[in-house]
Amino acid sequence: MAKLECNDVELKIEEVNVSEILRQDIITFMSKINENNIIPEIKIGEDEIFALADENALHRIVNNLISNSLKYGYDGKVIGIELKDYEKCIKLSVYDRGKGIEKSEIAHIFDRLYTEEKSRNRKYQGSGLGLAIVKKLVEDMSGSIEVSSIPFEKTCFTVTLPKKIDKIKTDY
Numbered sequence: 001m002a003k004l005e006c007n008d009v010e011l012k013i014e015e016v017n018v019s020e021i022l023r024q025d026i027i028t029f030m031s032k033i034n035e036n037n038i039i040p041e042i043k044i045g046e047d048e049i050f051a052l053a054d055e056n057a058l059h060r061i062v063n064n065l066i067s068n069s070l071k072y073g074y075d076g077k078v079i080g081i082e083l084k085d086y087e088k089c090i091k092l093s094v095y096d097r098g099k100g101i102e103k104s105e106i107a108h109i110f111d112r113l114y115t116e117e118k119s120r121n122r123k124y125q126g127s128g129l130g131l132a133i134v135k136k137l138v139e140d141m142s143g144s145i146e147v148s149s150i151p152f153e154k155t156c157f158t159v160t161l162p163k164k165i166d167k168i169k170t171d172y
Contacts, residue, residue: 011054011140015164018090019048021055022083025062032070033079041080049083051090051161057137058161064130065094065157073098073155080156086163093158100151109147110135134159 022044033040069079073096080095101109112132134157138145142162149155 011057011137013052013054013141015050016053016055016058017048018051018053018058018083018092018161019044021058021062022081022092025059025066026081028063029066029070036070036074037077038070038074039078041078041082044081044083045085047085049085049090051163053141053143053161054137057141061134061137061159062092062094064134065159068130068157069094069096069098069155072096073100075099076152089160089162091158091160093156095154095156097152097154100153100155101147101149103149106147106149110145 026040026042030040066079066081073079076097076099078097080093082091082093082095084091084093110131112129135145138159138161144160146158146160147156148158
């Protein structure tokens with residue numbers, strides 16, 4: 001986190017295949033999803049969707065969001081990943097149907113070292129850096145992240161990233 005805050009991590013922003021990144025990252029979690037009898041709802045479509053991003057940073061973002069959903073939303077027995085393509089941006093959502101996030105906590109979940117889980121049970125206690133890292137990486141790629149939560153209905157993190165703008169043809 002310190003390296004990110006000091007801009008010691010140089011991001012290589014380029015057109016990346018978000019669909020493929022999602023497929024790769026989902027596969028890494030499938031055994032954990034199956035072991036815990038969680039139903040995956042994957043909606044990434046058949047068309048390849050691209051955005052301006054750093055490939056490694058995007059993997060980190062997706063992995064952190066999926067990991068959090070599995071860790072804190074497992075009791076809802078559903079994890080969802082959805083990718084939508086718009087004219088100027090893409091929206092990537094990771095959601096679950098678990099215990100959710102209290103409204104009073106939502107404003108703080110992206111704060112460094114903040115954890116909603118106050119218990120001493122290390123199984124559920126995080127470092128409080130994951131979502132802070134996610135937000136910093138998303139913003140460093142000119143994107144945004146939003147969260148909404150209705151306990152045991154849907155807790156959803158949505159990342160918006162810009163798409164590549166077509167170059168204007170100058171040679172006639």
